[in-house]
Amino acid sequence: MNTSAVDLATTFGPVGLSTPFIAASGCFAYGEQFAAFTDLSLLGGISTKGISPLPRYGNPVPRICETASGMLNSIGLENVGLEVFLSEKLPFLREQGLSVWVNFFGTDFETYIECARGLNRGQGIDVLEMNISCPNIKKGGIEFGTVPEVAHRLTKACVEVSEIPIVVKLSPNAGDIVGMAQAVKEAGAMGVSLINTITGMAIDVHTQMPRIATTYGGLSGPAIKPIALRMVHQVARALPGFPICGMGGISNGEDALEFLLAGAHCLQVGTACFAEPGAIVRITDELRNLLHRVGFSTPSEAVGKLKTRPQEPAWSA
Amino acid sequence: MAYEAGVSATAFTAHVERNRPLGAGYFVLEFAATCETGVADVVPGQFAMVRGDWGRDLLNPRAFSVFEAADSRHFSILGKVFGRGTKRLAAAVPGEKMTILAPLGVGFRPARAGVTQLLVAGGVGLPPLHLQAKRNAAAVGPNAVEVFYGGRTRDDLLLLEDFEAWGVKTHLATEDGSLGTRGYVTKPLVSRVREAAQRGESVELLACGPTGMLQAVRKLGLDHGVPTQLCLEEHMACGFGVCLGCAVPVYGEKPYRYCCSDGPVFDAQEVRWS
Ligand SMILES: Cc1cc2nc3c(=O)[nH]c(=O)nc-3n(C[C@H](O)[C@H](O)[C@H](O)COP(=O)(O)OP(=O)(O)OC[C@H]3O[C@@H](n4cnc5c(N)ncnc54)[C@H](O)[C@@H]3O)c2cc1C
Ligand SMILES: Cc1cc2nc3c(=O)[nH]c(=O)nc-3n(C[C@H](O)[C@H](O)[C@H](O)COP(=O)(O)O)c2cc1C
Ligand code: FES
Numbered sequence: 001m002n003t004s005a006v007d008l009a010t011t012f013g014p015v016g017l018s019t020p021f022i023a024a025s026g027c028f029a030y031g032e033q034f035a036a037f038t039d040l041s042l043l044g045g046i047s048t049k050g051i052s053p054l055p056r057y058g059n060p061v062p063r064i065c066e067t068a069s070g071m072l073n074s075i076g077l078e079n080v081g082l083e084v085f086l087s088e089k090l091p092f093l094r095e096q097g098l099s100v101w102v103n104f105f106g107t108d109f110e111t112y113i114e115c116a117r118g119l120n121r122g123q124g125i126d127v128l129e130m131n132i133s134c135p136n137i138k139k140g141g142i143e144f145g146t147v148p149e150v151a152h153r154l155t156k157a158c159v160e161v162s163e164i165p166i167v168v169k170l171s172p173n174a175g176d177i178v179g180m181a182q183a184v185k186e187a188g189a190m191g192v193s194l195i196n197t198i199t200g201m202a203i204d205v206h207t208q209m210p211r212i213a214t215t216y217g218g219l220s221g222p223a224i225k226p227i228a229l230r231m232v233h234q235v236a237r238a239l240p241g242f243p244i245c246g247m248g249g250i251s252n253g254e255d256a257l258e259f260l261l262a263g264a265h266c267l268q269v270g271t272a273c274f275a276e277p278g279a280i281v282r283i284t285d286e287l288r289n290l291l292h293r294v295g296f297s298t299p300s301e302a303v304g305k306l307k308t309r310p311q312e313p314a315w316s317a
Numbered sequence: 318m319a320y321e322a323g324v325s326a327t328a329f330t331a332h333v334e335r336n337r338p339l340g341a342g343y344f345v346l347e348f349a350a351t352c353e354t355g356v357a358d359v360v361p362g363q364f365a366m367v368r369g370d371w372g373r374d375l376l377n378p379r380a381f382s383v384f385e386a387a388d389s390r391h392f393s394i395l396g397k398v399f400g401r402g403t404k405r406l407a408a409a410v411p412g413e414k415m416t417i418l419a420p421l422g423v424g425f426r427p428a429r430a431g432v433t434q435l436l437v438a439g440g441v442g443l444p445p446l447h448l449q450a451k452r453n454a455a456a457v458g459p460n461a462v463e464v465f466y467g468g469r470t471r472d473d474l475l476l477l478e479d480f481e482a483w484g485v486k487t488h489l490a491t492e493d494g495s496l497g498t499r500g501y502v503t504k505p506l507v508s509r510v511r512e513a514a515q516r517g518e519s520v521e522l523l524a525c526g527p528t529g530m531l532q533a534v535r536k537l538g539l540d541h542g543v544p545t546q547l548c549l550e551e552h553m554a555c556g557f558g559v560c561l562g563c564a565v566p567v568y569g570e571k572p573y574r575y576c577c578s579d580g581p582v583f584d585a586q587e588v589r590w591s
Contacts, residue, residue: 026560026561027559027560028559029558029559029561033557033558033559033578034559036326036557037326037327037328037418037557038328049561057571057572057573058561058564058573060564060566061551061552061563061564061565061566061573062551062552063552063561063562063563063564064552064553064554064560064562064563065552066375066376066377066554068374069373069374069376070376071376071377071554073554073560073562075560075561075562078561078564078573221373221376222373222376251373271376271554273555273559274376274377274378274554274555274559274560275366275368275376275377275378275416276328276416277328277418277557278328
């Protein structure tokens with residue numbers, strides 16, 4: 001078998017993907033800028049910057065800072081708003097020959113539903129990725145992402161107004177990630193994306209001030225990968241067959257395969273795209289070669305194939 | 318509005334050709350790209366995002382103004398050791414591989430006939446203004462620009478011989494008085510702007526340097542009704558308008574624009590600084 005025998009095409013629930021790689025929300029804007037640096041048709045899909053019913057202008061600066069193998073951001077969910085997205089951004093995305101995932105959020109029940117309903121007016125959207133993490137908005141956002149019962153009600157309300165499948169993006173800041181996944185599954189979510197950024201902070205000792213304006217921000221990049229893997233694995237074990245889109249610090253083919261083995265069906269790459277606009281294309285090639293070397297002929301063959309380590313006999317005193 | 322060069326940014330790999338230390342932590346890194354790039358069309362003020370083969374540490378590239386661009390494969394940056402990234406770059410050896418995105422952003426307006434450009438550089442804000450001075454001296458004549466250059470001590474004032482060679486007048490200032498006027502560079506600048514006003518001479522200000530200096534230049538420009546362009550720095554993750562990290566507070570329809578894609582050069586009137 002040569003590497004061209006590895007077919008990267010896969011499915012995520014009802015959605016067909018030419019590769020398992022989706023550009024992560026907030027790290028690819030609406031795709032336009034990347035077209036100058038990389039061939040968008042080589043991606044499996046794009047998840048847009050989170051869309052809200054009205055435009056948002058975002059947080060004060062500094063909004064980002066680098067940390068050990070990661071970065072903190074507090075962009076404030078700045079976005080162009082539903083109407084501008086539909087009229088100015090969606091037509092471009094739909095022409096790129098990839099799966100279009102629209103990440104969205106609201107500030108309360110009504111605005112979540114309004115956004116889901118509004119996005120259903122758009123043509124060519126494959127997935128609505130509902131962001132219930134929202135670490136960077138002040139008003140009540142936390143509960144959606146951390147209390148299973150609230151997430152259930154919110155998901156159900158949005159699923160009811162949407163023809164487009166809804167994937168709920170879970171927050172790692174939830175105490176019980178499995179409980180959250182179960183709650184949104186029962187509410188009709190097609191799948192889950194995990195993980196969003198982990199709340200963190202950094203301090204400048206010279207000025208004795210927080211390094212970002214909002215004090216706390218979302219940590220992303222390789223630093224969060226072990227936590228992301230663990231959460232993907234827990235959800236995959238608890239809900240076999242339920243579609244999981246895994247992410248958090250993926251920066252090469254090996255990282256990608258780790259997520260597949262842990263039980264993710266498709267993957268997102270975020271922070272790595274900043275330093276290298278062509279990162280996803282490189283990682284795709286690396287995964288193709290690695291799957292071949294390890295003996296898988298498709299990504300789906302590898303999903304959930306984590307083996308258990310041989311157990312030592314238990315010691316009894 | 319600042320002058321826009323059009324979209325010529327390329328993502329490419331380059332090798333370090335030469336690392337030229339200039340003392341006091343300053344260095345010039347000369348790059349040779351492995352393919353044709355858009356750097357030869359650089360407008361002073363446009364920048365490059367530069368990252369070495371740093372694995373999973375120092376995740377994001379660092380921003381540097383393009384200092385010189387000889388042709389489409391060769392260009393350089395002038396940096397100063399500041400934190401971990403610039404420390405690594407200062408230690409780069411010939412042959413070392415770098416990934417680069419350049420030229421990015423919107424640079425300074427070119428000189429116009431009949432308007433003297435006063436270029437105000439503080440410390441490591443020199444590179445874009447050095448390039449602007451060189452271009453203007455060649456295109457319009459050495460009298461089209463004057464350089465105001467400030468630093469902490471004489472060791473911070475670099476490449477003075479270049480300005481001399483181009484016939485460009487310099488006004489120097491150091492905080493310790495070791496070279497030029499003692500104090501901030503805005504001191505000789507204020508006198509020069511007043512003198513121009515008295516003589517009815519048209520001038521404009523182009524500034525790049527520490528925020529304190531830019532705030533003073535902005536105020537001076539606004540107070541005297543002198544057109545002023547500021548080259549700003551913001552923390553950047555991507556450099557090409559996708560992370561939305563580099564917001565600059567502005568007056569106008571929206572509260573923020575982006576340092577990397579709308580700037581880094583902004584009109585002083587636009588910048589919303591208290
Ligand atoms: C448009 C632009 C042009 C620049 N041109 C030059 C130049 O020609 N020569 C030069 O020496 N420096 C220049 N800088 C500043 C240079 O980017 C910073 O000094 C450098 O990023 C510091 O990195 P570090 O790892 O050494 O510092 P650290 O403090 O360790 O960096 C931590 C993080 O903060 C960011 N950061 C820290 N200081 C700055 C800063 N002043 N501006 C932006 N990001 C910062 C870094 O990129 C990094 O992500 C420019 C910055 C911008 C935005
Ligand atoms: C600058 C930035 C902006 C982000 N914006 C969003 C967003 O709008 N909506 C969302 O669901 N996730 C957002 N994320 C989270 C990413 O989509 C992703 O879940 C997270 O960064 C982990 O993946 P990574 O380590 O590959 O970046 C953002 C991340 C970053 C770094
Ligand atoms: S640095 Fe990412 S948007 Fe400007």
